[in-house]
Amino acid sequence: MNIGDKVRMLRGSEEGVITRFLDKGLIEVEIEDGFPIPVMREEVVVIAKEEADYFRREEAPRTSKPATTREEIKKVKTGQGVYLAFVQFNDKQLSAYFVNATEFDMPYLIGEEANENFKGITAGMVNANNYVKIKDVLVSEFDQWPTLVIQSLFYRNGYYSLREPLTRKMKFKASTFFKSQRQAPLLNKPAFLFQLDEGGAGGKPINPDKVKERIYANTQEQDVANSITFSRPPSQVDLHIEKLTKNYDTMNNNDMVELQIKTFEDALDKAIATGMDEITFIHGVGNGTLRNQIHKKLSKMEGIKYFEDSMKEKFGYGATLVRIK
Incomplete structure (x- = not known):
């Protein structure tokens, strides 16, 4: 077995x-x-x-099979691909599936990467037009989900055009993950769906901009995300290092800024994912490094209406208000 x-x-x-x-x-x-x-x-x-x-x-009825129409051919080809699908089991748990909607058999290896260490989860073969369950995950632990690593080959008997191996690393953000719901091929269920072979197996990595273009697709699908408990961040997030860790006296400046930026990104992702209209980040004045990095990142983000210095009477240029679309 x-x-x-x-x-x-x-x-x-x-x-x-x-x-x-x-x-x-x-x-x-x-x-x-x-x-x-x-x-x-x-x-x-x-x-x-x-x-x-x-x-x-x-x-099967003993009648001749009608010729395949152009519409049927188009429908089949549209559904082809390799996917990672997260199906909601209940309001706290998701089940992750590796979906092979191609004509190839796929030997695969799936694992997790964290702190430069790799941990294998499962390996095996998933046949053409089939799927395999990877693991169950908890929504409450979303922030701690490690990077998911998927490696696979494409194989079938006989002659065919050789395809390059598939290798993908997936690190999810709440702002895009919980808006990626579509109908999963083969599973035929609503799922948070990510195509792994976009652009062809072994081609360029998934383009984040194209993923964002799809997050509002399929608006008639059941809104699974709304039934999942996901906590909102506070409307004001204090990024002063002493508010984020007790061990700041052992950290150098780069480590401090890295932690502050990560806290900023995580809070903003959650604010977008949970439908907040605005959020304020208190970063202090200092030498302006943290403020400049935050403003630089905000200027490149989609989903942001605008951002501006806030509460100047209290913080001067030490706080930034972000208005979310």
Whole structure:
């Protein structure tokens, strides 16, 4: 048995897909509607692919197959690609899937990268037009999600044009992640969806500007993001280093500014993701380095109406108000 195998319960009629192996001979099987249940390995049997093919042939009407229309061809080709899909399990948990909507079989390796260390999560083969569950993640831990690393090859029997290996590193921001909802291919469910082979497998990395262009697409889809609990930042965020860490006396200037900028970016991402109209950052005057870096980043960001110095009577040029579109 392998992760992704379709199985049937020996003492029931349920069918599902193996999503992970547990301790003491238990496996987790995801049945209909994405509900995972633990069962003993000896209580299930793998469903052979030939079985589905056989019954599909038996049930097919004995009539000639009509010619494929141009609209059908276009629809099939539009759905092709390799995707990372996060499906909502409940208001606190998402299930991550690696979706292969191509004509190739794909051996893959998926892991996490944090602090220059790599941790493998899963590896295997996902067949053409199939998918595999990677892991479950908690929305409450979104800020701590490490960088997700995906590597894969494209393979099929016979002659074909060789494609370059797929390698992607995904580090998510709340401001774009929770607005990326679309219908996931093959899963046929609303999901926070990211195409990994945009521009062709092994081509240029995903263009963040193009991702942003898609975040408002599919407005008729169910708004899953609104049902997820995601905390708003305060309307005023104090970036003075002593407010951010107790260990500032052991940090050099570069480390301090790096922490302040990260806090600024995280708070602004959450403000955009949760629909805030404005947020104020108190950065102090100092030598102007932090203020200048913040203003430089704001000037290049989409989703910002404008920004300006704020509360001058109290902070002089030590605070910046950001108005969000």
